[in-house]
Amino acid sequence: MFKMFGSGKNYSIGVDFGTSAIKIVELSFKNQKTYLENYGWVDLGLVSASSVTKPIAEAKNSYDKKLQKYLQKLIKSMKLKSKGAYISLPGSSGLVVLINFPAMSDEELEEAVKFEAKKYIPNSLDEVAIDWEIVGEKNGPENQSEASPKENSEKIDFIAKEKEVLLVAAPKKEVVRCGSIVKDSGLNVRNVELEIFSLVRATVGNDSGCSLIVDIGSQMTNIVLVEKGIIKVNRNVEGGGNEVTRSIAESLNISKQRAEELKKENKDLLNSREMSLVIPVLDMITNESLRIVNAYKAKRGENSRIDSIILSGGSSKLKGLDQYFSQKIGVQARIGNPWSKVVYDEKINPFVEKMGTSFSVALGLAFRGIEELKSKK
Helix, strand or coil, X not given: CEECCCCCCCEEEEEEEXXXXXXXXXXXXECCEXXXXXXXXXXXXXXXXXXXXXXXXXXXXXXXXXXXXXXXXXXXXXXXXXXXXXXXXXXXXXXXXXXXXXXXXXXXXXXXHHHHHHHHCCCCHHHEXXXXXXXXXXXXXXXXXCCCHHHHHHCCCCEEEEEEEEEEEEEHHHHHHHHHHHHCCCCEEEEEEEHHHHHHHHHCCCCCCEEEEEEECCCEEEEEEEECCEEEEEEEEECCHHHHHHHHHHHHCCCHHHHHHHHHCCCCCCCCCCCCCCCHHHHHHHHHHHHHHHHHHHHHXXXXXXXXXXXXXXXXXCCCHHHXXXXXXXXXXXXXXXXXXXXXXXXXXXXXHHHHHHHHHHHHHHHHHHHHHHHHC
């Protein structure tokens, strides 16, 4: 998306700046297979807590310095084999929108995209990093003349191609900020992208179907409709795993620590007869998901369908969450498996099972580097 600089060979590093943790994954590409070389993470809870009482500008500067310090320690402890890193920005930091344009030349399209971007971006375009890509084309109306039917039948009409463009934008200062933190920590930044692209790459890839990805982070939930590997709809919902924990704690009159433990235990808190908790943030997420699904079907027609709902994020392993989504939305839901494309030592199976989809963005970032390596082979 937003290219930076760097180099490397046969290795790719993904650095995910999550709201609750920094996660790093290092992959390698050997003998036409992708291998897990290294992984690590650091909790950001203490970093945020120590800066909250300071003035905004001072707190931001203090937070960034501590973030860099934590990142440096993590990188040092991991002993990475390479330095080329792909990093993400939170989905809420940027804009992803699909726009349809009538048939026009490439030069006209570039100007039209800039003009349309002003409608979606409140800031000056000079302050925003913009990228766009034609992701689809469809036939426009035929160029009919007033000639006779016979003449028309003998004429090959030109059919204009309407273009479907994916517009991506993010504040330049955020792109530079995250890039500088990583660079000053000893890595070379190859590319910066919004985390939803990493998420899609890790969970769906170029699958030919249509899926709804629901990524429940600690504070924010990303809902992404993907058709044939292309993002069609993207929504950010405030609220996530922290709200789930709070609701469980209040409903059962227990501590947040105990509620967090319950989330990880093999006990269905959502669908069982003995204990079917009402968790407002999950209702909000499923309602927004259902609205997106219904709008998609209404636009595409009766024969359109969503093949699956893919759950991701730290709270996706909450027992019964897949069943809960399936019943609420009427589409089969499943837990994503971003590790399925990676070869790794069986000894770390417990880690993979425990962390599951929480490493989706970091893996998706590293996968981007692997795709670039493959293209050069």
